[in-house]
Amino acid sequence: MSTELLETEVCVIGGGPAGSAFARELARRGHRVLLVERHAFPRLHVGESLTPGVWPLLEALELREAVIASGFLPATEARVRWTDDETRVARARASEPGLAVDRGRFDALLLGAAKAVGVTVLQPATASEPRRLARGWEVSVSSGDRAILVRARFLADASGRAFVLGGQKEPTSARTLALYGYWHCAPVNHAETRVEAARAAWFWGSHLPGGLFNAMAFVDPELLRQRGVRKPGLEDFYLELMAGSELLHGLKDARRMGPVIACDATSYADPEPIDDTCIKLGEAGFGIDPLSSSGVQKALQTALCGSVVVHTLLSGRGNTAAALAFYRENQRHSVEQHAAWAGGYYHEHSRYRDEAFWKRRARPATEPPTPALREELSRRPKHRVRLAEGAALIDTPCIVGEYVELRRALNHPSLARPVAYLGGVELAPLLECLGDGRTIQELLRAWTRWIPPDRGLAIAGWLHRQGLLVGG
Secondary structure (H helix, E strand, O other): OOEEEEEEEEEEEOOOHHHHHHHHHHHHOOOOEEEEOOOOOOOOOOOOEEOOOHHHHHHHOOOHHHHHHOOOEEEEEEEEEOOOOOOEEEEOOOOOOEEEOOHHHHHHHHHHHHHHOOOEEEOOOEEOOOEEEOOEEEEEEEEOOEEEEEEEEEEEEOOHHHOOOOOOOEEOOOOOEEEEEEEEOOOOOOEEEEEEEOOOEEEEEEEEOOOEEEEEEEEOHHHHHHHOOOHHHHHHHHHHHHHOOOOOOOOOOOEEEEEEEEEEOOOEEOOOOEOOOEEEOHHHOEEOOHHHOOHHHHHHHHHHHHHHHHHHHHHOOOOHHHHHHHHHHHHHHHHHHHHHHHHHHHHHOOOOOOOHHHHOOOOOOOOOOOOOHHHHHHHOOOOEEEEOOOOEEEEEEEEEOOEEEEEEEEEOOOOOOOEOEEOOEEOHHHHHHHHHOOEHHHHHHHHOOOOOHHHHHHHHHHHHHOOOEEEO
């Protein structure tokens, strides 16, 4: 069998949300993109719960209306039994509910959107381990009876936990195993999410389109070893866990469908997610705690961010060194932010707080309260202000339009990372006004050169809450 040669500018391996969104954005910017996806779509895939934070990302991809038209279930309500034995109901705002999607159809929609803007798709197709060349990459691809050699200037790994580019994966959480199964029950017209804490596990479940319910248990792998659970006994162990929870209570005509599946749910990060010829997107770069239900959201965020970074590298415009630094820093910040959030949420649980499962995951939040700016203004209207000791403006990589460039940003030991923009407003010109020893009212009046008073008050309030705007 002869081998075809396909040459492209960018080769993307993996057609999930990260790969499809990244490919679409680069094609829209004029790049030649080829995407290799192993499975035929639609296919069953876990990760069906999308938080409200996904809507701005779909808007940026110009896919909001297409997703709405697909008829996925709005996630309007969550039943949570977490801090103690009481079950609490949290309701989403009607204008911005989350979604429970059929991932097979959702992923196919994103891949179709990539094809629509000119992305070449090989599917189903299996990619071998990529080979780095002096200038670019080679990937051998098998698609049906076709043998294809792909040569690309740039390679994107969007293969999820298959990690086609390899690399070091540093754990950022306690080792966690997810056990899940699908149940068929009476269809509903909205998705109710259920979250429940137990002695040595926590549970998550949600209604899905088509009368399905996904019921998941998250446990330490050590628990299975202690109980002597092997693959043949996995189903019995899963059913025992479900029987000890309220996750399936109230489901009408519930019956389990298909096998019980086990997968690694440990959080991790690759310390080298990008270089000048390759990038790791979504779970190929880092994995977050499933407690956030935002895996798809993070995949889309890395795709949108990564597309600007790679466009900067390929186009020769913008600042290429800043682009690489920006992507690394963006991933580092996301990993730390999600670890802190998850650790704080685990810390909120009280009933089994001293059990090993919870002690391994809990991390107390550390955010000291600060006084409100309006209160300060009323008490000391002539109080002069300045930036806190240690605060400075430094050059920092930022996305500016279609490229990554350097911009001056506010840096301080209390900040997780430098801040160049707040609510779309560049901070540097505003902060330079502080050098004149103004009162807060005088400062807000000076800022009206760039922004209206209400925006100025909001930014000053944020600086005050962070402890960065202090008395002179």
